[in-house]
Amino acid sequence: xxxxxxxxxxxxxxxxxxxxxxxxxxxxxxxxxxxxxxxxxxxxxxxxxxxxxxxxxxxxxxxxxxxxxxxxxxxxxxxxxxxxxxxxxxxxxxxxxxxxxxxxxxxxxxxxxxxxxxxxxxxxxxxxxxxxxxxxxxxxxxxxxxxxxxxxxxxxxxxxxxxxxxxxxxxxxxxxxxxxxxxxxxxxxxxxxxxxxxxxxxxxxxxxxxxxxxxxxxxxxxxxxxxxxxxxxxxxxxxxxxxxxxxxxxxx
Numbered sequence: 318x319x320x321x322x323x324x325x326x327x328x329x330x331x332x333x334x335x336x337x338x339x340x341x342x343x344x345x346x347x348x349x350x351x352x353x354x355x356x357x358x359x360x361x362x363x364x365x366x367x368x369x370x371x372x373x374x375x376x377x378x379x380x381x382x383x384x385x386x387x388x389x390x391x392x393x394x395x396x397x398x399x400x401x402x403x404x405x406x407x408x409x410x411x412x413x414x415x416x417x418x419x420x421x422x423x424x425x426x427x428x429x430x431x432x433x434x435x436x437x438x439x440x441x442x443x444x445x446x447x448x449x450x451x452x453x454x455x456x457x458x459x460x461x462x463x464x465x466x467x468x469x470x471x472x473x474x475x476x477x478x479x480x481x482x483x484x485x486x487x488x489x490x491x492x493x494x495x496x497x498x499x500x501x502x503x504x505x506x507x508x509x510x511x512x513x514x515x516x517x518x519x520x521x522x523x524x525x526x527x528x529x530x531x532x533x534x535x536x537x538x539x540x541x542x543x544x545x546x547x548x549x550x551x552x553x554x555x556x557x558x559x560x561x562x563x564x565x566x567x568x569x
């Protein structure tokens with residue numbers, strides 16, 4: 318339940334379109350709903366402007382499905398990350414309108430298509446092998462109410478491919494750049510754009526890539542000053558942070 322929903326509810330009570338008792342009943346799950354195995358933070362949208370997101374890894378499929386269904390019942394958008402096929406099977410059985418992306422390992426449900434961002438979030442993917450993190454970022458950004466564009470396979474091994482997206486480079490408000498191996502793409506992008514660049518190191522590469530550590534260190538040492546770095550393969554974290562930037566009314 319976000320600020321707009323609470324405001325509408327209070328106005329309904331004030332105008333006597335619903336009773337005080339009914340209003341209280343609708344607010345019963347604030348600030349959280351206790352399921353025993355989980356406490357769903359329905360209050361998070363009021364505090365942060367964005368809802369709680371379900372981290373499915375380590376949860377039983379039935380637990381993930383119940384949390385997802387309870388959150389869907391509140392009427393907002395719902396997202397679960399790091400979801401295995403068995404999580405998806407359980408969620409889709411309880412909430413058939415949800416969508417599972419196998420590569421991104423996300424389960425999403427968009428019930429509110431209101432655009433809340435001030436501009437476009439561009440997700441750039443160095444190589445096709447980086448798509449799991451990039452698609453996780455793109456789906457998260459869209460579910461959080463942002464216009465989002467995904468450009469794939471634009472890494473430094475063929476940098477001319479990046480310039481095919483010149484219009485996006487000139488107009489996007491925030492960039493998420495996913496890359497493994499040498500992790501060079503975020504520095505290149507940051508040197509070309511007048512916008513924040515959130516770098517996502519991926520666990521893609523041969524032995525000396527150390528499952529993304531090499532890319533992580535390279536990105537943390539980027540010479541471009543407009544680069545921030547999230548954890549390895551953390552497309553979700555990059556998109557959440559990008560969404561907060563994109564919702565800010567201060568020009569970047």
